[in-house]
Amino acid sequence: MLLIALVLGLGGGLFYYSNRAEYLLGQIAAVAMTPLALHGVWRGGFRKAAMILVLLALGAGFGYLRAGANALLGLAGLGDGGLTTPVAAVFALGIWIIAFMTTKSVRASYIERTRFRRGADRLAGLIVGMTEGGLMVLTLCWLATSLEPFGRTLIDSGDTVKGSPRQKAGQSIVRLSQEARIGVLGDLVRKTNPVEKMPALREMIREANRTGELRMDDLDPETLRKLQDVLKNVPGAGGGTDIGTALQARRPGGAPRGQAARDKSRRGR
Numbered sequence: 001m002l003l004i005a006l007v008l009g010l011g012g013g014l015f016y017y018s019n020r021a022e023y024l025l026g027q028i029a030a031v032a033m034t035p036l037a038l039h040g041v042w043r044g045g046f047r048k049a050a051m052i053l054v055l056l057a058l059g060a061g062f063g064y065l066r067a068g069a070n071a072l073l074g075l076a077g078l079g080d081g082g083l084t085t086p087v088a089a090v091f092a093l094g095i096w097i098i099a100f101m102t103t104k105s106v107r108a109s110y111i112e113r114t115r116f117r118r119g120a121d122r123l124a125g126l127i128v129g130m131t132e133g134g135l136m137v138l139t140l141c142w143l144a145t146s147l148e149p150f151g152r153t154l155i156d157s158g159d160t161v162k163g164s165p166r167q168k169a170g171q172s173i174v175r176l177s178q179e180a181r182i183g184v185l186g187d188l189v190r191k192t193n194p195v196e197k198m199p200a201l202r203e204m205i206r207e208a209n210r211t212g213e214l215r216m217d218d219l220d221p222e223t224l225r226k227l228q229d230v231l232k233n234v235p236g237a238g239g240g241t242d243i244g245t246a247l248q249a250r251r252p253g254g255a256p257r258g259q260a261a262r263d264k265s266r267r268g269r
Helices: 002-020 024-043 045-059 062-076 084-107 115-146 147-155 165-180 183-191 199-211 221-230 243-247 257-268
Strands: none
Touching: 002 024, 002 115, 024 045, 024 115, 024 165, 045 062, 045 084, 045 115, 062 084, 115 147, 115 183, 147 165, 165 183, 183 221
C-alpha cells in the first residue's frame, strides 16, 4: 500500500504542477508513467520483466515461427494457402500463455513466500513500470522534435481552419518539440533519436516537413516494421499501423492533400 500511495502521490503531484506551469510534456509523463508504475507494483518486477523479454523474443523470432508453421502445413498437405501467419500467431500465443502461467506460478511459489522478496519484487515492478512510461515519453519526444516543421506547416497552412483538430495537432507537436529540447532531456532526445539511423524514415519525415503530408506508403516494409516497433507503446498510436492516416494533412471537407494531388495528376494525363 505504501508503494501505491507513493506512486499516486508522485503522479498526481507531477500532473498538478505541470498543469499549473502549462508544461504539456510533464502532464503526458504523469498520465503515461503512473498507470504503468501501478501495474508494475501489482504484477511485480519478475513477471513484468520476464513477459517483456518474452514479447521481445517472440517479435524477433516470429520469422522462425512462420517457417515452422509453413513446414508443418506442408507435412499436413495443406500447402501455404495464407495460413502460415495465422498458425504462427497461434504458436506465439501458446508460448506467451505458457510463459504467463509459468511466471505466475514461480512468483506465487517462491517470491510471495517471504515479505522481503515480495517487497523487493514490487519495488522492482515499480522501477520497470516507470521505465516503460519513460520510454513512451521519450518516443513521443523523438517524434515531436523530428516533426516540428510539419507541425508548423499544419498551423500556418492557408487551408487550416482556426481551432480545427489539424491546427491543434500542429500546436501540440510544436509545443512538445520545444519542451523536449530543453536541458538534459534535450541532450538525451538528440543523442538517442532513432530517426537518423533509419534513412527511409528520415527522408519521409523530411518530405513531411517540407510538404505538410506524412505518407506511410512511401516506406519499405522493413522500415515500416521498425517504425511500428517504435510506436507500438505510444498511447493513441494504433500500434503504429495507422499513424500516417492520423497525421496526414487534409483539406477541410475534402480528400487528403496528397491523394487530391495524385488524382489531379491522373486526370491531366
